[in-house]
Amino acid sequence: MEIEQELERIDELGFEVSITWNAFIHFSKKEDDEDKFVLMYTYYNNELFSFAEAVIETINIFYSWYYNYQKTNKFVALGNIDNMIDRHFKIERVLA
Numbered sequence: 341m342e343i344e345q346e347l348e349r350i351d352e353l354g355f356e357v358s359i360t361w362n363a364f365i366h367f368s369k370k371e372d373d374e375d376k377f378v379l380m381y382t383y384y385n386n387e388l389f390s391f392a393e394a395v396i397e398t399i400n401i402f403y404s405w406y407y408n409y410q411k412t413n414k415f416v417a418l419g420n421i422d423n424m425i426d427r428h429f430k431i432e433r434v435l436a
Contacts (some may be wrong), residue, residue: 341399343392343395343396343399347359347399353406354369354370354371355367355369355406356370362385363382364380364382364383365380365383365398366380367379367380367402369415376415376417377419378402378417378418379398379419379420380419380420380421381420388426388430388433389429394425397428397429401418401421401424
């Protein structure tokens with residue numbers, strides 16, 4: 341997955357992604373001069389995965405959310421997905 345291309349695609353869908361590298365990811369929807377919060381992830385340096393891997397997994401979670409949003413047309417924010425991301429990489433490590 342090419343991160344930059346995916347971020348551009350997400351922007352074209354009407355969402356904004358703010359990234360502070362090695363620290364924080366925030367997704368919101370641009371709507372009527374207002375940002376609607378979608379999800380956020382805070383990265384804590386660890387040995388399980390890199391920040392780039394966390395960005396990719398966050399994008400995957402966003403697309404899952406977006407698919408459901410398109411299907412139901414109900415905007416429900418995911419909120420903080422720290423545990424979801426961390427759990428994903430812990431499971432991946434155990435299965436490796």
